[in-house]
Amino acid sequence: EHMHHGFYEPDARVSGSESDHRAAQIRMIEESLRFAAVPEDVEKRPKKVVDVGCGIGGSSRYLAKKYEAQCQGITLSPVQAQRANSLAAAQGLAEKAVFQVGDALNQPFPDGEFDLVWSMESGEHMPDKAKFVSELARVAAPGGTMIIVTWCHRDLESSEDSLSKWEKDHLDKICRAFYLPEWCSTSDYVKLLQSLNLQDIRTADWSENVAPFWPAVIRSALTWKGFTSILRTGLKTIRGALVMPLMIER
C-alpha cells in the first residue's frame, strides 16, 4: 500500500520479510506525524487532509482511520487513483479517503482547505520546487500543518556553489532510473518555505533512518518470489532495482 521508505533505528539489522518493510513504512508515517507534533486529541486532530502525490493511497487510508479525517489524494497516475479508490472501498473507507488525478503543481482545490497537508516522498518528482511548495501552502488552512518528507541532497557549504562532479554523476544515475528531475537540499526547501512566511519550520535529516530499507528490500527481491515478481513488472522496474544498490553506497 505504501510507496515510500521504511523508518528504522540507525544501523538496525533488518530482516528481509515483507511484513517488516510494511511495519517500517508505517513507522515512517508515525515518525513524520510525531516530528510535526500533529495533535492526537479529538478536538485538535486533523479533520481535512490532502495527500499530495498519493500513490495508491496508503497514507490517506492510514490517516483517515487514525484521525477519522476526510482525506483527499491526488496523483498524476489514473491507474494509481483507481487502485487507491478501490482499496479504500474494500476497507470501508470509500467516503473518508477519496482519490483523483490531479497535478501537485496546480492543485484542484480552493485556498485554505486542509488542516493537514501531507506530501510523502513525492517532492522529489516535482520539477518546480517553488511552485510545489507554494501550492502546498496555498491549500493549507490558517494554523494548519504541512509535512514534506522528500529526497534531498546534502546542504552545500558556504564555500561551495554546487555538489562535486562525483555527487552529480551519482544523482544523475538515480534520476535516470527513477525518472526524477533535479534535486535540491533541505536548506533550499527552508528558503522557499521562509519566502512564503510560514511559521515554525522544522527540518531533520533521516538518511540514517532510511538507509536500512534498501538492503532489506533487495534481500527480499533476491528470493525466488521477489525475483519473479520483478521480472513480471518489466524492464523499467528492473532498471530501478539495479540502481537501488547505488543509493546505499556511502
Ligand code: SAH
Ligand atoms: N505518497 C505515496 C506515493 C509516493 S510515490 C506513498 O507514500 O505511498 C510518488 C507519487 O507522486 C506518485 O503517486 C506519483 O504519481 C506522484 N506524483 C509525481 N508527480 C506528481 C505531480 N506533479 N502531481 C501529483 N502527483 C505527482
